[in-house]
Amino acid sequence: MKALPWDLQLLNTLAALLLLLSFAMLSQRRIVALVNLLALQGALLFIATLLLAWRTGDINLYLSAGLTLGLKVIFLPWLLHRLIRRLGVYWDTEPLLNITGTMLVGLLVVIFSFGLAQPIAALASTATRNSIGIAVAVILIAFLTMITRRKAMSQVVGFLSMENGLFFGAMSATYGMPMVVELGVALDVLVAMLVLGVFFFQIREQFDSLDLKNFETLKEDQ
């Protein structure tokens, strides 16, 4: 059995931890903890990007590592925490499916995405191609988080976690997206977050809560 170089071992471990954090987010009921988990996921992503940048010597990856640190570890969690405080939403209601059930569905999703990623990984030539499966799994679990939650706040956290997964997928498949695209995506996420922040207040003003089940009935039906 030939041992991998230590930086690849560390990258694999980080990938596995990212997946674990996705599951932690899937099972978390408290929104504050959910945001902290998101920040932690961003931090892991930052370390992974930095490690990969060091390994490949790619200057663009250093830049996107800095972007990850600034945006996903510091700014967005800070913004979300501020929103939580001002809106006073600390708990999500019980998710649509109970936690154990959601976790089992999550496992199936992981198996599905590992199978899905196998042909892609066979085509890729990067050293980190094995983690593509994990990236796909992180994206789909973030989807699942969005599907099973009722409050707008946790859905947004799920959305941001999905972006983390996409970023990690691009990183492990092709050592990151072109810088222009990456900057564009970062800007998109930032603007979306700011707009959604304003949107939360509008939703609350209209319905007195952030529960999205209010959206399911049309005005005429009431």
Added chain:
Amino acid sequence: MRVFDWIVQLMGIALALAAAPVFLGWVNQCRAWLQNKSAPSILQPYRGIRKLFHKDAVIAQNASRLFRLAPYVVFGAMVTAAAVIPSIATRLPITRAADAIALVGLLATARVFLSLAAMDIGTAFGTLGARREMMVGFLAEPALLVVIFVVSLTSATTALPIIAERLAGQSLVLNPSLAFTAVAFTMVLLAENARIPVDNPATHLELTMIHEALLLEYSARHLALMEWAAALKLFNYACIGFAVFIPWGIATSDAPLGLTLSVMLLGVKLTVAGAGLAFIETVSAKLRVFRAPEFLATAFLLAVLGLLVRLLLGE
């Protein structure tokens, strides 16, 4: 050297029998220290067992033969398990005879007899305890099996001694799947041995108890055997953990020097593990019984994730 092997094997069993109550005492002592209480002696479990052996057994009128038989079956199963687990040496006759799946079966046998005996008297508490024990058991067992499958994949065998040998021979690598399964195993250990997040070992007569409810009708020598078996179970689980996750130092030959070293290292590992266990129990709160399935589902999830990550990332 067949005779010598058997002697070592018997010594190993004797060591397990002797060390198990001390290990339990050590965990209790650490826990008392961490909670700022004056600690009972490390030999307290021994004193309890000795006291119980000197008493006359009282048995309910409607107890069947199963009730009298169960302590011996449970104790026997635990002693056999102690012989199967490579705690000090891997090249031993009984240790070589059974693999990890048989070991899980052995532990399940003990659980079934314990639960049947608790229901045998027909008290409400016994039945309640038995039902909860089976609930915890049926959730913990798959998690334990998946943990074993992960290490079996890594070492291409289900025999515990060979797993221990191969993993000890491996160069030190950062292995996320083994890390996940180690956490899963710790959670299973806590649940199976009625430790704090799932059951509180320090209470009697509480509505949330599991292990104590099973033993409520036992007295004297039967209770002593049951208590001893519980201590052995904890010791066995710890030794499974050592054999799978930190196998360094377990003797692979029957040289006396290696064996002595192995016993000493086992002592060190047990000391550290006991302190760690007491620490986990001190910092975590007891879960509601209805949350226990969630706890064990998490253990199962971690183990399966370990398996999947191992399949994906290889190595």
